[in-house]
Amino acid sequence: MKPAAFEYAAPSSLQEATKILADYNGEAKILAGGQSLVPMLNFRLLKPQILVDINRIPNLDYIAEHNGGVRIGALTRHYALETSPVIAARFPVISEAMRHVAHLAIRNRGTLGGSLSHADPAAELALMAILLDARLTAASASGTRIIEAKDFFVGALSNALEESEILREVEFPGFPLFTGWGFEEFAQRLGDFAVAAAAATLTMSGARCTQCRIAVIGGETVVRAVNAEALLTSSSLDDKTITAAAKAAAQATPMNSDLRASSDLRAHLVEALTRRALEAAKHRALEKQQ
């Protein structure tokens, strides 16, 4: 299929890009890696008046350490995240998650900003943003604002950005010491979108869990499993509590039902994947204390 006709602009600054977005008043679409946008144009699911190609804007492609965490430019490619030594040292859970995103050719072009803005409910980067309490910086002609990840994903393929805003940067705040992580995904084939996934971080003090984060893929958007987190916080992470938390994670959100899996199967997968992610996170957290 071919897209409907559109104008094309390749601004060389963020100011220029945000001005075009404001001028076209909801009729413009940002082009980053094009891996999700171009198929949608070809199927004519989107018919923007103009494409605003942000690939020539400088200083949108970087991974920088900041206060124990990282700040990442929106145009940073998936492959750069996957192979970054800074990400591997600070957020190994992201390095692991990136290996499950599509195929190498797609990871070479796809961007952090594009993935988060596309807001696919099965996207690994959305899972990371929710798990790690990311802070997203949106820029428009009238300035910038920070959006917490928990407020960013408002539904399947729907985000909290205004039509006139560009996602400019994503900050992942640093982990506390003695934090372990786990990431588990089920997809029909390597590189396919996840049918279900779970990721967890556990912070330990001695044998006790002081902080727990669990995020799951399976429903209309990625969610934190707050009831499961509450069961584990202050516990000694014994098998019985981990089993109960995994069950609670499967109930964190109504699960999707589609051609790939029923809601019951997704709930079953989320429970099993959460248990595995928690066991891996516990193991890594205990290892850090030795």
Ligand SMILES: Cc1cc2nc3c(=O)[nH]c(=O)nc-3n(C[C@H](O)[C@H](O)[C@H](O)COP(=O)(O)OP(=O)(O)OC[C@H]3O[C@@H](n4cnc5c(N)ncnc54)[C@H](O)[C@@H]3O)c2cc1C
């Ligand atoms: C075959 C295939 C398999 C895939 N499998 C997976 C997978 O397993 N997991 C996964 O997570 N993804 C998967 N993807 C999607 C891939 O990761 C995309 O790269 C990503 O979703 C979109 O990133 P992009 O940079 O290509 O964005 P684009 O396609 O350029 O844009 C996507 C949307 O975001 C908007 N946008 C882009 N950048 C910004 C910005 N900075 N600010 C505001 N809006 C912006 C665009 O206007 C558009 O609406 C797959 C894609 C394909 C084609």
